[in-house]
Amino acid sequence: MTRVGVVGATGYAGADLARILHGHPGVELSVITSRQYAGVPLSRIYPSFEGVIDRVCEAFSVDSICEKADLIFTALPHKVPMDIVPRLVERGKRVVDLSADFRFREVDRYEAAYQPHTARTLSEKAVYGLCEVYADAIRSAGVIGNPGCYPTSVLLPLIPLMRAGLLKRSSVICDSKSGVSGAGRSLSIGSLYCEVSESFRAYKVAEHRHNPEMNEVLSRECGQPVAITFVPHLLPMSRGMLTTTYAELTGPADADAIRSCLTGFYAGRPFVRICSENRLPDTRNVRGTNFCDIGFRVDKKNNRLILISAIDNLVKGAAGQAVQNMNLMLGLDETAGLDSVPFPL
Incomplete structure (x- = not known):
């Protein structure tokens, strides 16, 4: 052992x-x-x-x-x-x-x-x-x-689709929300109960240190420079993370092609769950687990994909x-x- x-x-x-x-x-x-x-x-x-x-x-x-x-x-x-x-x-x-x-x-x-x-x-x-x-x-x-926790929640939904050329690289916007444990256990005014409870805020907008990490990985996967827009938010809960990503599609909106790409890429991977058509990810359903749940909707009017992922930020x-x-x-x-x-x- x-x-x-x-x-x-x-x-x-x-x-x-x-x-x-x-x-x-x-x-x-x-x-x-x-x-x-x-x-x-x-x-x-x-x-x-x-x-x-x-x-x-x-x-x-x-x-x-x-x-x-x-x-x-x-x-x-x-x-x-x-x-x-x-x-x-x-x-x-x-x-x-x-x-x-x-x-x-x-x-x-x-x-x-x-x-x-x-x-x-x-x-x-x-x-x-x-x-x-x-x-x-x-x-x-x-x-x-x-x-990092934010990169995990962003990269797992994006990489299969970026590799397949289904998304416009310059259009990616990621909106992430994290529980307070993401800030660590050290004492910080911004993490105090009275500062967080009954509040919801963005922080380090367009300057979070996880952004370069995501850009490097996506650039390597695409073989070309990628620079996403990333905005993190603090949720008034102890743990959990939900990321919503918006990106323009390179071709006509096709939900079947998106689902096929995601399910094919993660076939046999035990910890990525692609949600059924009638369900979207929820932090409650991954709490305390090593799962990443991924769901999506296609905005056909704007030819835009909306990707949603949920993880436990500490697991x-x-x-x-x-x-x-x-x-x-x-x-x-x-x-x-x-x-x-x-x-x-």
């Missing part, structure tokens, strides 16, 4: 990783670390884990975690992993990084959106961990850049996709540890 470790287990994504890995049939959660809570059981930080995950958080040490784990998840703020991951790789460890540090093949894009990169060569070699699209490369990868948008990447890397069943049945309510 493969031993796995989580560096940064007390943030929301790290805690969800611990939750999923604890029940995984093919791996052992052998070590968790936390800078702030070293020496404290995870169940004291998250009482829901009481009697289930009582493992004590350790202070991070390259020597210690490499001794205790074979594959390592880094669930840390941007900039921190670019220092840690190269040292883990040097010790022969495989890594799934949940920050943005290893998502970009074009490091200049990363630096323009974040900060100078100190592990450029490793970033250029890392594999972008969008499992349904890059599974073959993921299986043999040493380092995975786990996609398919973070921890669940990271575990899915791990499953592919280790040659395990892709659904291992992720096959929970969604809540009906």
Whole structure:
């Protein structure tokens, strides 16, 4: 059984990783670390884990975690992993990084959106961990850049249709809404209950750092430059993400062609569900799961496609996709540890 470790287990994504890995049939959660809570059981930080995950958080040490784990998840703020991951790789460890540090093949894009990169060569070699699209490369990868939550919800509906040339590249507008957990667990005025409750707002309009990530992937998929318009919004709920994408069709409106493209591309992919004609995605139906639900409507009058996708931002948008990447890397069943049945309510 493969031993796995989580560096940064007390943030929301790290805690969800611990939750999923604890029940995984093919791996052992052998070590968790936390800078702030070293020496404290995870169940004291998250009482829901009481009697289930009582493992004590350790202070991070390259020597210690490499001794205790074979594959390592880094669930840390941007900039921190670019220092840690190269040292883990040097010790022969495989890594799934949940920050943005290893998502970009074009490091200049990363630096323009974040900060100078100190592990450029490793970033250029890392594999972008969008499992349904890059599974073959993921299986043999040493380092995975786990996609952001917004990019996951945008790219999964768009890539099949962009590859097929069904959409005008210059027309894509993405309108995304996220639960507050997407902002992380650190204290922030904008995430306080009184700031979020009974409110709905856009933020970082046309300047969100996930936009360059999406542009890079779509440009690579199309073989030509793509620059989408992306507007994120904050929803007054703890978790969940819904993205509505608008794009002009390159030919006559044909709902059957859209459905055929999506269902064909994702045939056999267990975590992408193409909604039936009479249903559209709803965050409630993917809560706590690794599913991405995709639905659409064709606006025939304007020859425009309206794509809608829903994910749990902490699972398919973070921890669940990271575990899915791990499953592919280790040659395990892709659904291992992720096959929970969604809540009906």
